Amino acid sequence: MVIRSVEFLGSVVALDQPPPSRLPQVAVAGxxxxxxxxxxxxxxGRPRRKVARVSAQPGKTQALNFYEVNRAFLLxxxxxxxxxxxxxxxxxxxxxxxxxYLAGSEELRGVVYLVDSRHPPTAGxxxxxxxxxxxxxxTLIALTKVDKLRPRxxxxxxxxxxxxxxxxxPEQVVSTSAKTGEGAEELLDAIAALLEES
Numbered sequence: 001m002v003i004r005s006v007e008f009l010g011s012v013v014a015l016d017q018p019p020p021s022r023l024p025q026v027a028v029a030g031x032x033x034x035x036x037x038x039x040x041x042x043x044x045g046r047p048r049r050k051v052a053r054v055s056a057q058p059g060k061t062q063a064l065n066f067y068e069v070n071r072a073f074l075l076x077x078x079x080x081x082x083x084x085x086x087x088x089x090x091x092x093x094x095x096x097x098x099x100x101y102l103a104g105s106e107e108l109r110g111v112v113y114l115v116d117s118r119h120p121p122t123a124g125x126x127x128x129x130x131x132x133x134x135x136x137x138x139t140l141i142a143l144t145k146v147d148k149l150r151p152r153x154x155x156x157x158x159x160x161x162x163x164x165x166x167x168x169x170p171e172q173v174v175s176t177s178a179k180t181g182e183g184a185e186e187l188l189d190a191i192a193a194l195l196e197e198s
Contacts, residue, residue: 001192003045011063015100025074025107030114032080035144038178110138110194117143147177
């Protein structure tokens, strides 16, 4: 998929707010500080001119952020999960917003869930991917920050244990690096396939 145009359409902070467009949607989710905003910027062809706000401090995305891509679909940046320093009431609010959106969006065509490649999937990762399976949303797993792996770890490739723990097939997993751009084209093609299947 070639990115020709990107426009930020707005944010939704409550489930009773309508989305800014009825185009098909692909959501991007992951734990706080997994590199979600950086990867979104890379995917949308904006590694220098930021589309999604990047912060060293986790928990900055606190709404559903909608980006119209190629006037054809929306990429939806979901709040990061698992940010322990946020008050419990705030974490619960984010959880309700994200789960309500995932369960209720008629335009949702799939979800890209990000997992830090340097660590095994957390209990929170496994719970979220299991929830996605329950909703029936087609899911892609993007392993982030592969540029930070040692050469020997990279040579091994995607661990069968990781794939097995996440309950997905190897074809659903893409290794990515927001820094180098590795895997961005492959992930965009996988997103295009999700949109074509709907």
